[in-house]
Amino acid sequence: MKPSELRGDPREIAARWLEVIAKALPVMKVGDLYLGRAMSESRAVASGLAGSLHVVSAGLGLAARDADAPNYDVTVVRGADSIAPALAKAGHGPADWWRELNALKGTPLPLSRHINEAARTKFLVALPSAYICMLEHDLEGLDASALDRICIFTSRSGAGMLASRLQRCVMRYDERLEGHKRYAGTRSDFPQRAMRHFFEELDGHLLGVESANTAVERAMAQLTQPVVPQRVRKTDKEIIELIRSEWEAHKGSSTRLHRYLRDTALVACEQSRFRGLWRQVKAEIL
Incomplete structure (x- = not known):
C-alpha cells in the first residue's frame, strides 16, 4: 500500500499502516x-x-539497526512516499502520526523513554528538521537529568523547532562544515556528517554539553563556508536520462x-x- 492511499485521521491511518x-x-x-x-x-x-x-523510522517507529524489517517506503519528508499529504488532508501533522503510531504499537x-531509562548512557541524536518535527511531542518527554x-x-530549521529547554543540547554546527573536505556533503545528510565530525575530530562524546558546544564553535x-555553485533545474525525465547514462560509470x-x-x-x-528517480532507473536496469 502506498502512503497516498491511506485515509482518515492519524490513528486510523496508523492502524491501517500497522496492519499492512x-x-x-x-x-x-x-x-x-x-x-x-x-x-x-x-x-x-x-x-x-x-x-x-x-533508526527513527516513520514506518516502524524507533527501531534497532539489527531488527528484522519488511521492505517498505513511507516518510514524512516531501516526496513520492511521504505520509505528510494524507495527514494534512485530515488536518494533522507528522508529530500526530508519530504519537498515534507508537501508541498503537x-x-x-x-x-x-529509551534515553530516560539508560541513565548512564550518552546519546548522539542526528535528525533532519522533518524528523525533529515528527518527534516534537516525544522529545518533550525527556527528563531534566537526561539533557546532560x-x-x-540538526539543521538551523530543526533546532528552531525544539523546545527552549532542549536548545542547549543542540550542537551549533552550521554551513561552515562544508568547508571541511572530509565532512562536506548534501543538506539531507548534514546532521549525520556533523555528528561524525563531532566524534572523530573533537572527541565530543567525552565532553559535557556546554564544553562540547564550545569545541564545536571553535x-x-x-572553517570557511564555500561558495555554493549555481545549479540548474531539470525535469524528472532529464534527470532520469542523466542517471541512466552514468549508471555504469558509478556502478549504480x-x-x-x-x-x-x-x-x-x-x-x-x-x-x-x-531517491525516487534513482529507484525508477534501478527498476528498469536490474
Whole structure:
C-alpha cells in the first residue's frame, strides 16, 4: 500500500499502516533499508563508539539497526512516499502520526523513554528538521537529568523547532562544515556528517554539553563556508536520462550518482526527489 492511499485521521491511518506491516514478511535488517550517506555516517560513529544504533523510522517507529524489517517506503519528508499529504488532508501533522503510531504499537514516546531509562548512557541524536518535527511531542518527554547526556545534531530549521529547554543540547554546527573536505556533503545528510565530525575530530562524546558546544564553535570558526555553485533545474525525465547514462560509470551507487548530479553536472535535485528517480532507473536496469 502506498502512503497516498491511506485515509482518515492519524490513528486510523496508523492502524491501517500497522496492519499492512504486520502482514509483510521481514526481508532485511532495519539498517540495511537505508543506503545513503546519512546511514553510512551513523554506522561509522556507532562502530567507532562500540555503541548501539537506532533508526527513527516513520514506518516502524524507533527501531534497532539489527531488527528484522519488511521492505517498505513511507516518510514524512516531501516526496513520492511521504505520509505528510494524507495527514494534512485530515488536518494533522507528522508529530500526530508519530504519537498515534507508537501508541498503537504500545511504545509511547519511544525515544525519550529509551534515553530516560539508560541513565548512564550518552546519546548522539542526528535528525533532519522533518524528523525533529515528527518527534516534537516525544522529545518533550525527556527528563531534566537526561539533557546532560544528549547531543542533538540538526539543521538551523530543526533546532528552531525544539523546545527552549532542549536548545542547549543542540550542537551549533552550521554551513561552515562544508568547508571541511572530509565532512562536506548534501543538506539531507548534514546532521549525520556533523555528528561524525563531532566524534572523530573533537572527541565530543567525552565532553559535557556546554564544553562540547564550545569545541564545536571553535571548530566552526576555523572553517570557511564555500561558495555554493549555481545549479540548474531539470525535469524528472532529464534527470532520469542523466542517471541512466552514468549508471555504469558509478556502478549504480545512489550516493555517487547524486554527487555526480550535484557536483559535476551541476543539477539541482534534492535527496528525496533523487531517491525516487534513482529507484525508477534501478527498476528498469536490474
